[in-house]
Amino acid sequence: MNKIEPTKILHGDRFVTMEDIKTHVAVSWAAPYTGGYDCVIPKGIVLVAIRDQRDGSLAFSCIPVNYQELEKVFVPASDRFELKYAGYHFAFTNTDVGVRLQLVSRSSANERRRYEAREKVSDLFRDNIFLQSFKIIFIYAFIILTLPIKPFVDMIRKRRLTAKKKAEESE
Numbered sequence: 001m002n003k004i005e006p007t008k009i010l011h012g013d014r015f016v017t018m019e020d021i022k023t024h025v026a027v028s029w030a031a032p033y034t035g036g037y038d039c040v041i042p043k044g045i046v047l048v049a050i051r052d053q054r055d056g057s058l059a060f061s062c063i064p065v066n067y068q069e070l071e072k073v074f075v076p077a078s079d080r081f082e083l084k085y086a087g088y089h090f091a092f093t094n095t096d097v098g099v100r101l102q103l104v105s106r107s108s109a110n111e112r113r114r115y116e117a118r119e120k121v122s123d124l125f126r127d128n129i130f131l132q133s134f135k136i137i138f139i140y141a142f143i144i145l146t147l148p149i150k151p152f153v154d155m156i157r158k159r160r161l162t163a164k165k166k167a168e169e170s171e
Helices: 067-074 109-127 129-170
Strands: 014-017 021-029 034-041 046-049 059-064 085-093 101-105
Touching: 034 067, 059 067
Parallel strands: none
Antiparallel strands: 014 046, 014 101, 021 034, 021 085, 046 059, 059 085
C-alpha cells in the first residue's frame, strides 16, 4: 500500500490502526462537561477524522467508521443510557500518523464540498452580528415554546433508552 503523507488532517481522512493502541476515549455530553475512559483500540480499526485540523494544532479528532458497533466496547452502558450522553471520539497527534496510525485515504471531493458548505454556514452565523442576534432570538423563542413539552420528550427518550438497554442485555 502506498504511504500517504498528510500535510494537514482534513475532515473525512481515513486511518487504520497499525497496532493495539492504548489511549483515552473522550465522552461528550449535552452539558458543559466532557469525560472519558482509558481504552485499547484494536489493531486494524478504521478511524475517520471528524473535522479539519486547525492551523497550528498538533492534534485531531477521530471516530471509528463502525461507530455504533464499537460504542458498546468503548463506552460503558452507564454512560450510553444517560439522557445527556452525546457520543465519543478519540484524539491523536500528527506524530501518531505513520507510527500508530496509517493514513489510508484522503477525504473525497464530495465529502469536502459538503463539509466546506456546512462550515461556511457556520462561519456566516459566527461572523455576522445580525445573524447572531437572530439566532439568539430564535433559540430563546424555541426554548420558551418547547419548555412545556420537555418533560414529555424526556419521558419518551427515557423509554427508548430503557428499551435499548433491555434489548442489549438480552443479547
